[in-house]
Amino acid sequence: MIIVVEGISAAGKTTWCRQHASQNLIKESYPEKRPDRHADPIEAARLWTEWNSKRWSDALAMEQATGVAVCDTDPLKLHFSWALWQISEAPEAEWLANLEFARxxxxxxxxxxxDRYLFKRIDSQVAQQQRDRDTARPRPNFDLHxxxxxxxxxxxxxxAEVMPGKLVWDLPQTLPPIEMTASPHRYDLTLFDRFIGLLPRAEQRP
Known part of the structure; x- marks a missing residue:
């Protein structure tokens, strides 16, 4: 079983993961030299997909060894380029390049x-307060998040719309019950395409 823990910076993801899944944790991680999406967005999309694929591979290995892997942030992480496009921080071409490599x-x-998603919604003021208390961790992109x-x-x-019952809108007090059989939709391209098709388009952005 692979569980993803998500939310913006300072939402409490990493703290929850350390407290509840330290033995099964796939930590949030980045390449030592992060790809420059401004200099070469296509190459950056390729390199990020390679990095994210490594995290997915690590999750599969953890699942094989222990029965469950808990990922601090989604290895797929395609949401980041889509969200940047939504707020006009990235061009559509950059989003589409990431989409093509991820697909x-x-x-x-x-x-x-x-197999399961835990998402922490948080008020921006609360997130700022938690960021301010956590002096050990720099968050240079906090305002963007x-x-x-x-x-x-x-x-x-x-x-949640395309995978009913697979998303929990909070970080629970304990790990969700472990499912011994992986979801049959892990690599379902039809489901993936349907999911992408349901996302708001540029003309629907506020």
Whole structure:
């Protein structure tokens, strides 16, 4: 079983993961040198897909070893480029490049849908207070993450629409019950295409 824990920066994802899933955790991680999406958005999309695929592979290995993997942020992480496009922080072409690479990775079973999603919705003021208390962790993109909250929530609302019963709108006191059989929709391209088709288009942005 693969569980994804999501929410904006300072929502409490990492703290929850450490408290409830330290032995099964796939940590949020980044390449030592992050791809520059401004210099070469196509290459950046390819490199991010490779990195995200590695995290998915790590989750599969953890699941095989322990029965459950808990991912601090979604290995698919396609929501980030879509949300940037939604708030006009990235052009549509950049989103479409990420979409193309991610779809190919799902087709090749190098990325996929999780079996359960835990999403923490949080008021922006509360997030700011939690950010201020956590002095040990720098959050240079915190203001951007606040702007992304609405789009990020919309992404997972759509996940809930296409995968009923798979999303929990909170971080519970305990891990969800472990399902011994993986979802048959992990690599379902038809479901993926339906999901993408339900997301708001540019003309629907506020």
């Amino acid at each position: 190919e990775a799902i087709q090749n079973r190098r990325l996929g849908f999780a 606040l702007q992304l909250h609405s789009s990020l929530t919309r992404w997972y609302v759509t996940i």
